[in-house]
Amino acid sequence: MNEQVLQTLGRTFGAANVGTLRPRFDAAPLPMVAPSSVEGFRAALELSRANRWRVLPVGLGSKLSWAPAPGPADFVLSTWAYAGVESYEPGDGTLTARAGTTWAELSARVAVGGHALSPDVPRPKGSTLGGVIAAGQSGADRLRHGALREHVLGLTYLLSDGTLGRCGGRLVKNVTGYDLQRLFAGSHGTLGLILEASLRLFPLPEQEVLASWRAPDRGSALAAARRLLGPELSPWSVVLTAHGAEWTVHARLAGRAESVAAEHQALERLLPGARCLAGEAAGPAAQELRDSAFGEIDGPRLVLQVRPSACAVALDVALEALAAPQFRDSCTPQWRCEPGLAVIEAALGARAHDPGLLAALTDSLARALAPLSGAVRLLHAPEGMPTTAEAGAPSAGLALMRRLRRQLDPAGTFEAGRFLP
Amino acid sequence: MALSAAARRELDRILGPRGVVDGAVASLAYESDGLALIRGTPEIVLLPRDTAQCAAALGVLAAEGVPVVGRGAGTGLSGGATPVSGGALVGMARMRDVLELNLQDRFARVQAGMVNVDLTNLCAKHGLFYAPDPSSQQACTIGGNVGENSGGPHCFKYGATTRHVLGLVIVTADGQVLDLSQPRLEPDGYDLVGLFVGSEGTFGLATEITVRLTRKPAAVETLLAVFGDLDGACDATSDLIAERLEPSAIEILDRLTIEAVEQSVFRAGYPRGAGAVLLVEVEGSETEVATTVRDVTRIARARGALEVRSARGESERKKLWAGRKGAFGAMGRIAPDLYVADVCVPRTRLKELVLAATRIAAEKRLKLSNVFHAGDGNLHPNISYDRRNPDEVERVLAAGREIMELCVAAGGSLTGEHGVGLEKREEMCLVYGDDDLAVMRRVREAWDPARRMNPGKLLPVRGCREARGASLPRRAAPDHAPQAHGGSGR
Numbered sequence: 001m002n003e004q005v006l007q008t009l010g011r012t013f014g015a016a017n018v019g020t021l022r023p024r025f026d027a028a029p030l031p032m033v034a035p036s037s038v039e040g041f042r043a044a045l046e047l048s049r050a051n052r053w054r055v056l057p058v059g060l061g062s063k064l065s066w067a068p069a070p071g072p073a074d075f076v077l078s079t080w081a082y083a084g085v086e087s088y089e090p091g092d093g094t095l096t097a098r099a100g101t102t103w104a105e106l107s108a109r110v111a112v113g114g115h116a117l118s119p120d121v122p123r124p125k126g127s128t129l130g131g132v133i134a135a136g137q138s139g140a141d142r143l144r145h146g147a148l149r150e151h152v153l154g155l156t157y158l159l160s161d162g163t164l165g166r167c168g169g170r171l172v173k174n175v176t177g178y179d180l181q182r183l184f185a186g187s188h189g190t191l192g193l194i195l196e197a198s199l200r201l202f203p204l205p206e207q208e209v210l211a212s213w214r215a216p217d218r219g220s221a222l223a224a225a226r227r228l229l230g231p232e233l234s235p236w237s238v239v240l241t242a243h244g245a246e247w248t249v250h251a252r253l254a255g256r257a258e259s260v261a262a263e264h265q266a267l268e269r270l271l272p273g274a275r276c277l278a279g280e281a282a283g284p285a286a287q288e289l290r291d292s293a294f295g296e297i298d299g300p301r302l303v304l305q306v307r308p309s310a311c312a313v314a315l316d317v318a319l320e321a322l323a324a325p326q327f328r329d330s331c332t333p334q335w336r337c338e339p340g341l342a343v344i345e346a347a348l349g350a351r352a353h354d355p356g357l358l359a360a361l362t363d364s365l366a367r368a369l370a371p372l373s374g375a376v377r378l379l380h381a382p383e384g385m386p387t388t389a390e391a392g393a394p395s396a397g398l399a400l401m402r403r404l405r406r407q408l409d410p411a412g413t414f415e416a417g418r419f420l421p
Numbered sequence: 422m423a424l425s426a427a428a429r430r431e432l433d434r435i436l437g438p439r440g441v442v443d444g445a446v447a448s449l450a451y452e453s454d455g456l457a458l459i460r461g462t463p464e465i466v467l468l469p470r471d472t473a474q475c476a477a478a479l480g481v482l483a484a485e486g487v488p489v490v491g492r493g494a495g496t497g498l499s500g501g502a503t504p505v506s507g508g509a510l511v512g513m514a515r516m517r518d519v520l521e522l523n524l525q526d527r528f529a530r531v532q533a534g535m536v537n538v539d540l541t542n543l544c545a546k547h548g549l550f551y552a553p554d555p556s557s558q559q560a561c562t563i564g565g566n567v568g569e570n571s572g573g574p575h576c577f578k579y580g581a582t583t584r585h586v587l588g589l590v591i592v593t594a595d596g597q598v599l600d601l602s603q604p605r606l607e608p609d610g611y612d613l614v615g616l617f618v619g620s621e622g623t624f625g626l627a628t629e630i631t632v633r634l635t636r637k638p639a640a641v642e643t644l645l646a647v648f649g650d651l652d653g654a655c656d657a658t659s660d661l662i663a664e665r666l667e668p669s670a671i672e673i674l675d676r677l678t679i680e681a682v683e684q685s686v687f688r689a690g691y692p693r694g695a696g697a698v699l700l701v702e703v704e705g706s707e708t709e710v711a712t713t714v715r716d717v718t719r720i721a722r723a724r725g726a727l728e729v730r731s732a733r734g735e736s737e738r739k740k741l742w743a744g745r746k747g748a749f750g751a752m753g754r755i756a757p758d759l760y761v762a763d764v765c766v767p768r769t770r771l772k773e774l775v776l777a778a779t780r781i782a783a784e785k786r787l788k789l790s791n792v793f794h795a796g797d798g799n800l801h802p803n804i805s806y807d808r809r810n811p812d813e814v815e816r817v818l819a820a821g822r823e824i825m826e827l828c829v830a831a832g833g834s835l836t837g838e839h840g841v842g843l844e845k846r847e848e849m850c851l852v853y854g855d856d857d858l859a860v861m862r863r864v865r866e867a868w869d870p871a872r873r874m875n876p877g878k879l880l881p882v883r884g885c886r887e888a889r890g891a892s893l894p895r896r897a898a899p900d901h902a903p904q905a906h907g908g909s910g911r
Contacts, residue, residue: 091663091769092798114665136607147606149615150584165860166853171765173581173797174834175570175619176841176852177879178861182583182615186608203665231639234706255709262708305606309525341606373603396600400593401611403867408860 005053005074006031012043021076023056024065026383030056032076034100041193042162044077048413049160055413057189059100059131062123065380066135067188071415079130082195085109087170094153094170096198099130115201118145120236122291130194136186140252140290141236143340145202149185156196157184160413170198183404190415191408205254208236209264210282210289213249213274221247222312225339227270233263235340239289242335249274250289252282292336293345299352301379302333304344304365310372311342317368318344327361330354355384424465424509428485432467435477440515442466451510454495454502455557457758458808458818459843461503463490463510470515471532472590472598472628479626480596482509488876489594491622493534493565496557498761499842501569501621506876511626513564519543520629527634528587528604533564533627540632549634552579555838556746567627570619572838574745577796578669578704579635581838583618588631591617591624594869604631616864621840622875624868638669638704642714643732643741646721650696651675651779651791655772657699657724658795662768666716670702671796672745677755678792678803682744685751689744690737692728699726699795700745748792749803755788756805760817764828765837768798774831778802778824785816799837800828826851841879850885858885 009018013033020029035041048055053074058064060080083100090113097106103124107117119139121127127137133155138147145151154168157180167180184194215221221240228238228251236252249271253263268274277285306314315337322333332349352358358378366376378385409415424432433441442450443465452460464487469475482489488508495502504510513534521530524547531540537558540551554573555561561571567589572581579585587604601614608614617624648654654673661671674682679691679698691698699721703713718729732738752759766774775791782789782804793801802824806817825835829851836845849858862880865872881888 089767089769091659092767093662093665094767136612146580146584149612150580159860163856163860165857167857167861169834169852170832171767171798171834171837173572173576173765173794173799173837175572175581175838176835176845177849177857178864179570179583179616179619180861180864182612182618183864185612185615187611203667231636232706256712258712259706259709262706307523307526307604309523343606373605375605375607375609397610397613400599400613400867404611404864407863407867 002031002074005051008047008051009033009044009075012047013040021058021061021078023061023073023076024383030073030076032078034078034081036081038158038164038195041077041082041158041195045158045160045162045413048074049411052411053413054415055160057134057193057414059128059134060102060126062126063131063135063137068381068385077193079193079195080128083128086196088113089170090115092172093201094172094198095201096170096196097129098196099128099194101129103127103129103132110201111204114204116204117199118151118202119148120290122293129197133185133194133197134187134189140286140293143238143338144234144236149182151200152181152185153198153200155181155184155194155198157192157194159192160409160411164195168198172200190405192414203255205256205260207257207260207279208252208254208282208286209260209267209276209278210286211251211253211267211271211274211276213271215247215249217245218242218247218315221249222315222339224249224271228267229340232266232270235263237289238338238340240335240337240339241292252286252289298347299350300348300358300381302346302348302362302365303377303379304369304374306342306369306372306374308340308342310374311337311339311344314342314369314372314374315344318346318365321361321365321368322346326357330357353382355382358382359385424485424487428481429465431481432465432478435474435481436467436469440468440470440474442468447510451492451495451504451512454492454497454500456498456500456503456842456844458814459500459503459505461505462507463504464507466510466512468512468515472592475511475626475628476592476596476598478511478596479592479594483595483873486871486873488873489626490875491564491568491626493562493568494536494557494560496561497565497569497842498763498839499569499836499844501840501842501875501878502565503843505843508873513562513628516564516628524549526604527636528631529634530588530602530629530631531563532629533562533567535563537561537563537566544634548637550637551632552576552585552635553582556749558746563630563632564627567618567630568620568622569838569840572794572797572799574670574672574742574794575702576838577671577794578667583615585633586614586618586630587633589614589617589627590629591627593625594871594874599625602629602631619840621842621879623865623879625874640707640710641702641704641738642710643738644701644703644714644717644721645691645730645732645741646699646701646717646726647692647695647728648697648699648724648726651775652772653725654697654699655775655795657721657726659768659771660720660724661701661717662796664716664720666713668701668713668717668796669704670700671794672700673791673793673795674698674700674745674748675791677788677790678748678752681751681754681790682748684754685747687744687747687751689740691744695727700741745792752790752803752805755790756807758806758808760804760806760821761839762800762802762804762821762824763836763839764800764825764833766798766800766828766831766833768796770831771795771798774828774833775800775802777827781820781823781827785820787813787816787820794837797837798833822848843878846877846879847881847883847888849879849881850888853885855885
């Protein structure tokens with residue numbers, strides 16, 4: 001750890017207020033400050049400018065290994081201590097809060113007024129508002145509510161030069177000025193620090209049902225999912241999970257009590273023999289299903305996205321690729337597939353840590369899936385992976401993205417080698 | 422800057438004789454969009470047939486340093502397509518093809534000049550539709566909708582254009598083609614597509630658009646709740662939102678609008694003499710529709726609805742909506758011109774702000790009608806006037822500004838769906854500070870360093886501090902003063 005950085009931060013923020021954070025599970029710890037005021041963030045950025053230090057912005061740091069590895073940063077600037085709800089407007093269905101507020105806290109707050117947040121993120125206690133937006137994370141309810149970026153109504157952000165800016169607003173409909181919130185959502189902290197955000201809220205479901213059905217084989221599981229995704233139901237999620245060759249179909253219904261009751265009947269017809277949990281009993285099981293996405297850091301996680309019509313083919317391709325002799329010994333994939341969104345995930349297991357092998361895997365999958373509009377990402381990639389083989393390496397618009405980054409962060413303070421090749 | 426003779430010859434060669442228009446036709450047909458109070462004259466009008474032609478033409482214009490204004494059907498209401506800086510106007514009128522219709526994955530890739538309603542008509546037989554439905558959907562183009570991030574009544578449930586755009590092909594200021602047309606669940610890198618939608622032509626020209634198609638719901642019901650006055654309709658809307666009901670559209674029409682519609686070809690059967698009607702559409706499964714209809718009816722009655730009824734069958738449903746969407750056209754019966762204000766307010770404050778707008782218009786001796794997307798808090802206080810009366814024009818503009826200021830002060834926004842354009846450019850300082858706008862300028866420069874794309878739109882010309890010191894001008898200065906001229910705003 002850089003002692004000079006540690007001492008300088010200590011002098012400005014008080015030694016007791018400087019902690020450390022490992023930017024990735026396999027990296028050395030960095031000094032970290034977590035200011036609780038805008039002035040504090042400004043002071044930290046002023047230090048970074050004066051010393052030409054690179055800053056790694058984080059919330060609670062749970063999604064740092066979703067994007068390519070941060071490059072050499074000098075300290076971590078966390079928003080976790082900048083927390084609290086600014087305003088919750090139950091009559092208008094909107095929420096504005098500081099970036100460090102956890103998703104769990106926000107959910108609890110709006111539930112009082114009968115509202116729910118979207119995305120329904122995994123492990124909400126360890127996720128902050130700013131972190132979820134910066135990571136562009138969508139949740140278990142995406143099938144019903146769409147992507148996170150569609151629900152961010154406005155932002156307050158701090159650029160590395162100290163500019164405190166605002167975009168959008170707190171209204172559910174608004175076209176005043178550029179939608180910079182769309183630029184910040186999913187930018188992994190490379191453009192600026194998100195300090196505050198406003199979200200559109202959704203009705204808290206009155207009732208839910210979680211159905212699961214063990215399929216005799218993968219083909220039947222996919223066919224069942226297709227039936228559930230037809231016009232008769234509008235589920236929150238339809239997920240397939242696999243343990244070995246055994247596939248289970250999970251469907252979550254949620255909404256107004258009468259609608260869910262009617263959908264429940266339809267579901268029993270569409271998925272005969274399914275085991276259904278309703279009401280309070282559905283809660284923990286639904287949570288478990290939700291939290292199985294982008295799981296704990298148990299090794300690299302492969303995420304494939306294709307067009308929905310190509311989901312079955314892509315699953316075949318991925319299964320076949322991982323069954324190849326060179327991967328069979330090191331990868332113990334746990335599969336998860338959302339056919340409605342055409343997202344396929346494979347947790348590869350702790351033994352899958354050879355960067356060369358993983359790069360070969362992602363490259364070959366990217367080539368195979370390209371004709372299906374496929375995209376391949378590797379979350380929690382081990383150190384030493386070539387960046388291009390990692391998460392979301394963009395193909396088109398790269399020069400423009402670099403110009404955007406230069407405009408907002410000319411000194412490259414937040415760049416930390418991340419995100420764009 | 423004038424085009425050189427060589428550049429002109431090159432444009433003729435690229436676009437062919439039907440692709441280049443100039444002289445009197447260009448200056449008359451393309452001098453403004455739906456905001457007819459402000460006009461400009463393009464030096465030349467270019468009508469490319471495809472992305473390649475558009476890119477080649479923009480390459481020529483880049484070399485000449487000529488400003489470029491994009492235009493869909495010219496139905497915009499904020500002056501976004503008005504060529505106030507001269508230069509070249511690039512129209513999408515000859516780019517109307519469907520390039521791909523993917524029924525399985527429910528998306529379409531279309532050229533930017535495709536008319537909004539044509540897309541919905543095209544996929545109707547497959548049980549699909551394109552959700553954003555501006556009132557001008559019979560004429561407006563998908564490309565124009567992308568530029569403005571257009572809304573419409575059903576955006577209450579489905580969201581504005583930005584939620585339905587999956588990909589774009591963009592021709593940038595220097596004539597390069599940026600192909601972001603692959604419909605992906607997550608963007609590769611920054612969300613350039615999301616950033617582009619609503620940029621009002623200041624980043625580049627979208628030439629091809631990949632849009633999401635939505636499955637038609639199993640059941641639809643359209644409710645008409647009749648109120649003695651506007652207050653009851655506004656209160657009922659606030660209650661619907663507070664109870665977290667999810668119809669697909671919640672619209673209000675006031676007395677004057679009802680009268681105008683009922684006297685026009687758009688006659689929908691709204692009860693004459695009613696103070697206001699609340700038009701609510703509910704879509705979804707049979708059960709979902711039945712329960713929501715029950716709750717909407719209960720709320721409307723509790724707020725004093727004189728009558729709540731469902732449309733009897735598809736033809737009456739269509740008629741009720743044709744009346745709503747034809748309302749702006751029907752206003753032509755009241756006065757030759759219509760100023761359509763467009764502001765958004767918190768949905769807890771609908772009644773108060775609608776009332777305030779009425780008061781402001783009355784004080785200025787203006788005729789105000791209201792037809793608006795109540796569910797989204799998107800007000801359209803419409804002022805009927807005659808542009809040949811300069812004093813009335815002054816009062817209209819003053820009232821428009823006063824309404825806007827009041828709504829912003831109440832936590833509202835400058836525009837809900839019509840865009841900033843020329844009309845509200847200087848008023849951006851009401852909601853943003855110099856720093857916010859400086860960042861927007863920096864973002865714009867990343868796309869168009871020479872600032873040739875739609876110059877003079879969206880971002881204020883002067884700094885806010887400076888403008889506030891000098892007190893804001895009433896309106897973005899038009900190149901041409903309001904003048905007597907046929908045609909009306911929307």
